[in-house]
Amino acid sequence: MLKADRLIMKTRPATEYALLGALMWGPKHGYEILQFLEASLGSTWYVGTSQLYSLLKRLERDGLVVSTVETQETRPSKRVFSRTPEGKEAFESWLHRPTAHVGDLRIEFLAKLFFFHRLSLRGGSELLGAQVQVLEQIRERIKERQQKEKDPYNKLVLGFKMTTLEAWLQWLIKEATSFMGEGNTHDCLP
Numbered sequence: 001m002l003k004a005d006r007l008i009m010k011t012r013p014a015t016e017y018a019l020l021g022a023l024m025w026g027p028k029h030g031y032e033i034l035q036f037l038e039a040s041l042g043s044t045w046y047v048g049t050s051q052l053y054s055l056l057k058r059l060e061r062d063g064l065v066v067s068t069v070e071t072q073e074t075r076p077s078k079r080v081f082s083r084t085p086e087g088k089e090a091f092e093s094w095l096h097r098p099t100a101h102v103g104d105l106r107i108e109f110l111a112k113l114f115f116f117h118r119l120s121l122r123g124g125s126e127l128l129g130a131q132v133q134v135l136e137q138i139r140e141r142i143k144e145r146q147q148k149e150k151d152p153y154n155k156l157v158l159g160f161k162m163t164t165l166e167a168w169l170q171w172l173i174k175e176a177t178s179f180m181g182e183g184n185t186h187d188c189l190p
Contacts, residue, residue, distance in 0.1 A: 012090070014108040015047055016055050020064060020083055020091040021115045027082040029070075030056065040118070044110045056081055064090055096123055098131040102138060102165055113176060124180035128172060135169050 022028065022036045030052055037047050047055075059065040064087035071077045083091070095116065099109040109131065116124040142165065146158045 012094075013055070014094075014104065014111070015045075015051070016059055016064075017091055017094040018045060018047070018111050019052070019055055019059060020087050021095075021111070023065065023081060023083040023087070024091065024115070024119060027080045029078045029080045031078075033081070041111055041114060044107050059087065063087075095121075096127060098127060098134045100134065102135070102161070102168065105168055113179065116180065125177070128176055128180055132169060132172055135165055135172070139165050139169070 018037065018041065019033060022033045022040075028036065030049075033056075034047065034049065034052060037045060056065060056067070060067055060081070063084060065081045065083055067079045067081045069077050070080050095112055099105050099112070112127065113124070115121070116127065139162065142158055142162050146155065146162070149155050149158060
């Protein structure tokens with residue numbers, strides 16, 4: 001098994017994948033990564049400076065990014081990060097997997113849609129279909145639990161979960177499907 005395969009199987013924090021995604025357009029130093037994330041995903045995702053450098057260090061240790069130090073004449077040196085082929089592979093694998101938990105849709109799934117759209121990738125429709133299937137399976141499990149539940153508070157919580165899930169399904173089918181139909185024409189990442 002390749003090192004990248006082991007890393008893909010291991011669950012990584014979604015923020016690490018967002019950082020790999022930020023590097024899909026080319027090498028960036030830390031501040032450029034923060035600027036990219038704020039400008040592109042700032043409405044859904046926040047990464048603090050200390051978190052950024054900690055995650056970049058871990059990604060480098062795991063062989064998903066490499067860094068070089070660039071000297072500047074009038075300013076301090078800066079560390080520039082680039083994704084490795086293993087980093088690209090890990091990012092692509094994450095990008096094409098549906099989000100497993102409803103609570104992660106607001107951040108993780110929306111980031112996936114962003115990257116599909118901005119990188120003009122094919123496969124977004126397949127991701128949407130897979131995500132709908134995952135949510136339908138979750139809906140069935142919630143229905144089963146609702147039928148068995150006796151406690152009024154737990155029923156209330158399950159009703160909230162069901163309403164949230166139904167809203168996501170409706171949004172995926174109406175809004176996200178339309179959005180993903182726009183401009184996804186390429187097969188591979190840069």
